[in-house]
Structure formats: C-alpha cells, structure tokens
Amino acid sequence: MRTWLAFLLFFGLGLAQYDLVVYGATPQGVTAAVAAAQEGLKVLLLEPGRGVGGVLTQGWLATLDLAKDKEGLLQRGLFLDFYRRIGEEASFDVKRAEEALLAMLREAGVELRLEAPLDRVEVDGGTVVALATPGGLFQAPYFVDATDTAELAFRAGAGFTLGREDTGLDRRSMAATLVFRLEGVPWGAVFLALNYEGQVRRTGAGAWGRSGWGFGELVRGYVPSDPSRYALRGLNLSRQDDGNLLVNALLLFGVEGADPLSLKRKRVEAALEAERVVAYLREKDPLLFGTAHLAGVAPKYPVVAQATTGYLKGSLGLSEPVLLGDFLANLEHYYRAKGPEERLRVVLKARELFREELQKPLKRLTLNQLLQALGEGRLSGADPVTRGEAALLLYRLLP
Known part of the structure; x- marks a missing residue:
C-alpha cells in the first residue's frame, strides 16, 4: 500500500469497510447499489454532486425510452419498480423521480453520501482497494464506477478512449x-x-x-x-x-x-x-x-442520442421497414473506420446509384444486389426488409 494509506492505519484512523462501494449516484449507480444491497451486501453509494439520479434528475432528461410488446412493458426488474413509482408514464416529474430513487436506496439499506468528490484512489496490483473523499477513507473488495465521466476508473489507471476514437475516425463527441x-x-x-x-x-x-x-x-x-x-x-x-x-x-x-x-x-x-x-x-x-x-x-447537460421524433412509440420497431439510407449509413460508418476498403467502395457506390431511394424502405431485390456485390449470400423473404432482419444482417456483415 502507498505511504498515505499506511500512515492512516498506523495512527488508528482506519478504513470504513464495505462489501461494495459504488461511485456515482447516476441511474446505473443507484440500481447497482440497490441490487447489491438486496442481495445482502453492505453497500456505500458515493456521489460527488448534491443529488441522485444523474441525467434523469440533474440533466432533466425527463422522458424515458420505453419498449413494449403485446404483453406490456419489456423492461423489468428495478426499472419497473422505478417506473411505477414515477407514475407509469414515459415522461415524469424530475423531483418525483429523485424522491423515488432515494426511497429505493433507503428501503434497500444503502448508505448514501452526497457531495463526496474523489480525493485519492488506492490501487494494488491493478485493483482498486480503497478510495478517499473529504468525508473519509473507504475500503471494499469491490468498487463500481457509475459516473458519466468514468472518473474513478480513470484515476485508477484504466485505459480509455475519447468521443468516437474507438471507431478509428477521430475524438469528436456527439452533441x-x-x-x-x-x-x-x-x-x-x-x-x-x-x-x-x-x-x-x-x-x-x-x-x-x-x-x-x-x-x-x-x-x-x-x-x-x-x-x-x-x-x-x-x-x-x-x-x-x-x-x-x-x-x-x-x-x-x-x-x-x-x-x-x-x-x-x-x-x-x-x-x-x-x-x-x-x-x-x-x-x-x-x-x-x-x-x-x-x-x-438543467444543472448538468448530458450527451444523449439525438432523435428528433418517434422515440415515444413504445416499441423497438423491429417489424417496421428499414430505410435504405439508414442501412447504408451503418455499413459506411463501420467500413470507413475498420475497412476493408473494397467494401467501403461498394457501399459508397450503392449510395450514389440509389440516391433517389435512400429515404424509402429497403427492397429485397436491392439488398440482394448489394449483398452480391459484397460477396455475401442472398437473403430470402418478402418486401420490405424489416429493422429486425437488418440488425441481424449487420451483425453478420460487421465482423
């Protein structure tokens, strides 16, 4: 252990012991802490800010992306518990949402400390063994970084990429x-x-x-x-x-x-x-x-997917038609970043040849022509090609 940790132990200041320490009271941090506590673990949730809920309550992203089928809501577990507490609607009141999250933490027995920014992290053999905030020093066999900025992981020496750097394009971030x-x-x-x-x-x-x-x-x-x-x-x-x-x-x-x-x-x-x-x-x-x-x-401005309309349909839409332009855009993004160059040229040529059809549903005949040009086998079925079929096909085409 480092000198500062040994010093504290020597003078009897000691470490607060937990089974799990979660850093960041984001929605994912709250659910991780609650789930662990419900399994009987002693859990501490540390949040550098003044409230829980992250993008939902501090960023005011007060509309949920829900997925339903004929039998009802597909999301289950702790999300369903939260959803019921906020009124079972896609949009919700942010104050009510924070109260719901606090109640879930309280009922599960999670210890919560707000305004606890990270001071130091103790790493031993590549594993976090303790961290310090202005309010104390905390030790646990397991730590979870649930911050939006991966601050704990970064301070612990974990590797990282910026923006879309992992695609091989550049480090730009979305809006x-x-x-x-x-x-x-x-x-x-x-x-x-x-x-x-x-x-x-x-x-x-x-x-x-x-x-x-x-x-x-x-x-x-x-x-x-x-x-x-x-x-x-x-x-x-x-x-x-x-x-x-x-x-x-x-x-x-x-x-x-x-x-x-x-x-x-x-x-x-x-x-x-x-x-x-x-x-x-x-x-x-x-x-x-x-x-x-x-x-x-909003106190914070989150980075979110920028959909303009339609995300409140309450469905994954896998049976809906996929647009030719959307399908080609997914292929182009991958091949431009990862290659091979020959496949990228096929996609770009298809965009040029079918430019009048980009905002129309992808036809089976057009898809099979594209697949043949890429050296792939035909896809049987009827028109139009659905989003579900396209997703499975993309998984095959993006090794």
Whole structure:
C-alpha cells in the first residue's frame, strides 16, 4: 500500500469497510447499489454532486425510452419498480423521480453520501482497494464506477478512449443538450397543436400524457448566435407537476472532455442561447408561446442520442421497414473506420446509384444486389426488409 494509506492505519484512523462501494449516484449507480444491497451486501453509494439520479434528475432528461410488446412493458426488474413509482408514464416529474430513487436506496439499506468528490484512489496490483473523499477513507473488495465521466476508473489507471476514437475516425463527441424549463405555456393548446401536426399533417409530431414532440417546422427558422456551437431541433417536451415544461431541443457542439471549469462556462453561455430560443418561440407563435418565460436550465447537460421524433412509440420497431439510407449509413460508418476498403467502395457506390431511394424502405431485390456485390449470400423473404432482419444482417456483415 502507498505511504498515505499506511500512515492512516498506523495512527488508528482506519478504513470504513464495505462489501461494495459504488461511485456515482447516476441511474446505473443507484440500481447497482440497490441490487447489491438486496442481495445482502453492505453497500456505500458515493456521489460527488448534491443529488441522485444523474441525467434523469440533474440533466432533466425527463422522458424515458420505453419498449413494449403485446404483453406490456419489456423492461423489468428495478426499472419497473422505478417506473411505477414515477407514475407509469414515459415522461415524469424530475423531483418525483429523485424522491423515488432515494426511497429505493433507503428501503434497500444503502448508505448514501452526497457531495463526496474523489480525493485519492488506492490501487494494488491493478485493483482498486480503497478510495478517499473529504468525508473519509473507504475500503471494499469491490468498487463500481457509475459516473458519466468514468472518473474513478480513470484515476485508477484504466485505459480509455475519447468521443468516437474507438471507431478509428477521430475524438469528436456527439452533441450535448441543455434542457431548459418553460413556464407560462398553455399545455392544452400545445397538446392539440402537436396532435394536429402529427395526425392531420403527418409530420411525426404528437403528444400523449405528459409528453410532447414536434414543432419541427417552427424551429427550422431559428438562427443560432453561433451555428458552429448551437442548433435547435424539434421540441421534446415533458410536463412537470407544477405545470412547467422541460424542453429538450437545444444542441451544443464542441462540448469535449470533463474539465469542470470549462463545462460550467459553456453551460452559462448555453443558458443565454436558451433565452434567445424562448424569445424566438414567443415571436413566431405568440398563441402558444407568447406568455412563455425561461424558468431555468438543467444543472448538468448530458450527451444523449439525438432523435428528433418517434422515440415515444413504445416499441423497438423491429417489424417496421428499414430505410435504405439508414442501412447504408451503418455499413459506411463501420467500413470507413475498420475497412476493408473494397467494401467501403461498394457501399459508397450503392449510395450514389440509389440516391433517389435512400429515404424509402429497403427492397429485397436491392439488398440482394448489394449483398452480391459484397460477396455475401442472398437473403430470402418478402418486401420490405424489416429493422429486425437488418440488425441481424449487420451483425453478420460487421465482423
């Protein structure tokens, strides 16, 4: 052991002993801690911030991606417990969600310590044996890093990649989002407008329960203060218990790394951009947003998958048609990063030849022509090619 650890032991300060220490009270950290405690382990959950729930409660990502079939919700276990506690809806109130997570920790007997940033990590033979925070020194046979930035793993010397570096392309990260809160918006009018847009105009917009998604045409005219740093997509809305709306729509580019000072500065700057967005909405649609006011921005801005519409369908959609463009994009991304070069050329040529068909369902005949060009066997079946078939096929084509 290192000198500082031996020093503490010598003077009787000792170590707090646990079966498992989880660092990071993110959703995955909470469920790991609860699951272990339910199996009879003595568990400590350490969180460097002031609350539990990570992106759900601190990043205000208040809409869940649910998967259902004819028999109901596919997600089970602790997620189902959490889902029931927050009201069994896709969108939820963030305060209620944090209360639910705290109750789950309390009922399982997990010891929780907030505002416990990591000071030091003790590693012996490549294994973490202890860590220290301002509140104490903790030892356990097992440690779990559940932070979004993998801070514990990094401090312990684990290898890592940045952004999409693992693909062989570059270290760029996907866009982050800053969720902001709107007050003074008439939810009933928004609900009707979104469903009219989706059901009558067939734009893919819609609203159900606490959730709303759409207004793509409305936001298309927004000009960011700096287009290289910000973009506005269709609004994803989550109605809160107090009637306010959480809006997931403002994309932030160039949010790289995990330097706290840099992230804090960019969050302040992005909050000013959110003010511009609200002013734009008030001007362009005064009936819906004329009384809207910015009531705050999320304490954190998470990096999330940027889907514009459709993610509230409640289905994996494996039986739905796959678009030719989506199928080719997956192949291109892999072959561009990993090769072989010959296969990449086939995919790029297919994109050129079938450019008028990219946004249409992939036909079986087109797929088999592509497979033959790649040196693969034909795929039998009827039109159209489904997303489930495409997923299995991609697994075969991406060794």
